[in-house]
Amino acid sequence: MRWLRQFVVLVSAVVTLPLAIAPPAQGQLPASSGAAADYGGPAVVLSPRGLDRPVCADTPLRLTFKEPPQLGTAGRLQVHRADGTLVDTVDLADPASRQRAIGGALSDYGEVHRWTYEPVVVEGRTASVHLHQALAPGEVYHVTVEEGFFLGMTAVEGGTWRFRTQDAPRRSAPRITVDRSGGADFCTVQGAVDSVPENNSTSVRIDVAPGTYREIVYVAQNKPHLTVRGSGASRTVIGYPNNSVLNGDAAMANVPPEQSYCPRRVLPQPDRFNCWRAAFGVDADDFRLEHATIHNSTPDGGSQAEAFRGNGDRIVLDHVRVLSHQDSLRLQGRAFVTDSYVEGDVDFVWGTGGVFVQDSELRSLDIGYIAQIRNQDGWPGNVFLRTRLTRADTVPDGSVLLGRIDKRFPTSQVVFLDSTMDAHVAPVGWGISDGDCTTVDRLRFWEYGSTTPDGAPVDTSGRLACSRQLDAAEAEVWRDPAQLLDGWDPRRPAV
Structure with missing residues (x-):
């Protein structure tokens, strides 16, 4: 075996x-x-x-x-x-x-x-x-x-x-507590999620005490309207060394499709098995994660290993740290990320869309690619507003692409607005695997207002030919999350 x-x-x-x-x-x-x-x-x-x-x-x-x-x-x-x-x-x-x-x-x-x-x-x-x-x-x-x-x-x-x-906590409680040391409703995050009734229709908040919670967490699509709130990203850490070798494509080769095919697939063929390899996976709608770190501790080179995978509609990450190496943050469907930190090396922000990321740091740990967004035709992609693109000390100049895609997804959209980029970002900016600009004439690799850490404009004269610098009026349109997220305003107060 x-x-x-x-x-x-x-x-x-x-x-x-x-x-x-x-x-x-x-x-x-x-x-x-x-x-x-x-x-x-x-x-x-x-x-x-x-x-x-x-x-x-x-x-x-x-x-x-x-x-x-x-x-x-x-x-x-x-x-x-x-x-x-x-x-x-x-x-x-x-x-x-x-x-x-x-x-x-x-x-x-x-x-x-x-x-x-x-x-x-x-x-x-x-x-x-x-x-x-x-x-x-x-x-x-x-x-x-x-x-x-x-x-x-x-x-x-x-x-x-x-x-x-201990006796079971009250069913349908609006607030559930988790503490790995005891003294709460549950000792694990998954235990709290499991206690929420199926097809829940009201907001439920799961408060997670400080500590490290070494577990795979999965929120099924019949558990909507959940908020998981840690005690601060430096104090509450949830994660597991999950990856493709343990629970993804590499592990599912001999498992019957009846047990292994992912539910709620956005891209039915590419996404047959890759839903199971995240440390924290969500297939439910209306999910929020706040003030916590999600860490997939698979070592560098240990295969694709999402820390957080969100595969529902209206997902919010607020003051969250997302840590892994390859495929760290995957979002499928409408999502909003604010005041957060994501690190990795290969495609460490990826998925479909639309996803709006603002006021956050994207840190490259090695030579690689920041984003790989796979849009279906006519679908929105990812917008990054006021992001800070940083790097580990060992990452050389000109070694990281803002985004890449292959020609199977010729309408993909990635937009960087008003973002600060260190010199690790390659002058060409973008890449196309197995093709060139003639094969992806509807590609939307867009950029506006990029600056260096000292505030100077980034020299974009060497960018990929089929990428584009937006003008001021175009950029203003895409600064509004509702433009990308089909009218959804994710900036409303949390529960």
């Missing part, structure tokens, strides 16, 4: 990336921990443990050791109800344990889609076990661990590791 070998290699490369949850300091135990227990091997702190303080139904299980633990190659961790009923199994020898359903995602055929993920993550002295689904609220559970699950740790027998889940 080639995809599984690729998965193992990639996981081994990403577990120490900056997104990883910091291990506890020496002598410090995670929240909701019980006392250390000795199983014939090193003392281990089990969390959550005990019945006095109930925990989120979506809590991960954590084991903290005196030394960094080593995961075995076989053995099972199992969760049981108080009556002994088995509810979940993580089996290190079974590849199926590395797959799970997320967010009620259905393929284009209506069948459940399953993601590849890491059920056990070792970071420092702590191992976190992420179950295949949330537990039921208001129940008592016990956990058993077979010998060999962690090298040097003997078995945890039934009754030793017990805990209780």
Whole structure:
């Protein structure tokens, strides 16, 4: 199974990336921990443990050791109800344990889609076990661990590791809280999203406490009108090392179309599988993300890996940081991005349109391309107003294109207005793959008022022949988001 070998290699490369949850300091135990227990091997702190303080139904299980633990190659961790009923199994020898359903995602055929993920993550002295689904609220559970699950740790027998889940929050609540340390309605962002009723018709806000939330998040199209609000982009980080090798085109080659084809495809053929590889994916309408960082921690060169993918209508990103390398931010349908930061190297802003980006920074991490916008004929593309195009220190002058497209999408539109561009932007500005200007006579690569960081006009005399400098009157038209977004005013106050 080639995809599984690729998965193992990639996981081994990403577990120490900056997104990883910091291990506890020496002598410090995670929240909701019980006392250390000795199983014939090193003392281990089990969390959550005990019945006095109930925990989120979506809590991960954590084991903290005196030394960094080593995961075995076989053995099972199992969760049981108080009556002994088995509810979940993580089996290190079974590849199926590395797959799970997320967010009620259905393929284009209506069948459940399953993601590849890491059920056990070792970071420092702590191992976190992420179950295949949330537990039921208001129940008592016990956990058993077979010998060999962690090298040097003997078995945890039934009754030793017990805990209780808290009661479910009120259904249809207008505000839901998330805190990975406990004390909120949910411990994960996905748990909060899952609690929203299907076909929700009123605004629901999910407030996410400071912390790093290492999870794939998926918002299905039957969960509209959601706002996910972090506690500040420097304090709330949501993300995962998801990518094409784990869950995209490379992984879907041998998966039946009934399980793998993406729903709500804007471009039916190119977009068959690429919806599953984002760290945070949204297929719902009327979604807002505010004051948070979304980080796809796939390493450089680790394949296409969206941090945020928005595939609904009227999506807003406000004071958001979007971090990845290739394909960082993908927006399909009407969207608005303001006061945000996006970084990457290859096509790190891409999708269809219309998308209006204002007062934001686009930072190039390497030689590459900023935008690839694939419009259908007659559709709007992307407008970038008052953006700042910056670069990492290692990115050379003249090495980055504003945008590129191939001749399959001859009517694509990318517009930069009143934007500041460092010298990493190549004099030619734009590129066409597999063609030239004669093959894309309706291309809309437009620009107006570009300046250098010191305020001088950019020399655009060497730009691609079929790109165009707008005049002042034309530029004024495109400064209005409603011109691009078919009358939608995204600047209205948030819920």
